[in-house]
Amino acid sequence: MVAKFTDRFGEKEEIFFKLLKYDEGGRYAIQAFSICRDDGGEWSEPYAMITVNLPQYELPEPKVHGFYAFIDTNNCPWAEQVLFDTGIGIPTGKFRTSGFCNYPIYFIFVSNLKKYRCEI
Numbered sequence: 382m383v384a385k386f387t388d389r390f391g392e393k394e395e396i397f398f399k400l401l402k403y404d405e406g407g408r409y410a411i412q413a414f415s416i417c418r419d420d421g422g423e424w425s426e427p428y429a430m431i432t433v434n435l436p437q438y439e440l441p442e443p444k445v446h447g448f449y450a451f452i453d454t455n456n457c458p459w460a461e462q463v464l465f466d467t468g469i470g471i472p473t474g475k476f477r478t479s480g481f482c483n484y485p486i487y488f489i490f491v492s493n494l495k496k497y498r499c500e501i
Contacts, residue, residue: 382496383416384467386459396428398469398497406436409448411489413457429457431464433484438477440486447491451477451484461485468493 383395394415401410415428433453440449452460452470464470470487477484 384463384497386463386466388459394428396463396497397425398431398494400491400494400498403434403436405434408434408436408440409443409450409489410434411450411494429453429460431457431460433479435477435479435484444488447489449473449486450489452487454485455482461487464489467497469497 383397385393385395388394396413396415399412399414401412402408403410409432411431413428413431414425417424417426430453432450433455435451438451440451443449450470452464454460461472464487465472468490470489473486473488475486477486
């Protein structure tokens with residue numbers, strides 16, 4: 382399954398997600414990949430990191446059904462809407478500041494994230 386949205390330039394995007402871990406701190410990371418198509422076939426390309434690593438800040442401990450993550454709304458202003466629309470994540474209402482950006486903390490449902498993981 383893929384997540385669909387319209388980017389800030391009006392282009393329709395189809396993405397899927399990979400669950401990774403950050404080297405520093407070992408927290409979970411979510412990377413989005415776009416699905417590309419042309420006459421030559423179909424392939425995927427890295428699109429964006431949905432999460433941002435802020436190891437200087439504490440996050441609540443992971444739960445049985447998911448984990449907490451900082452969402453990179455600075456580079457991915459569409460990320461919150463995609464996470465909400467797909468049921469992958471919900472906002473906690475808490476934020477942490479790094480530089481000039483406030484990053485929201487989301488609870489990520491692993492089972493819903495797995496629905497949007499695929500390989501091409």
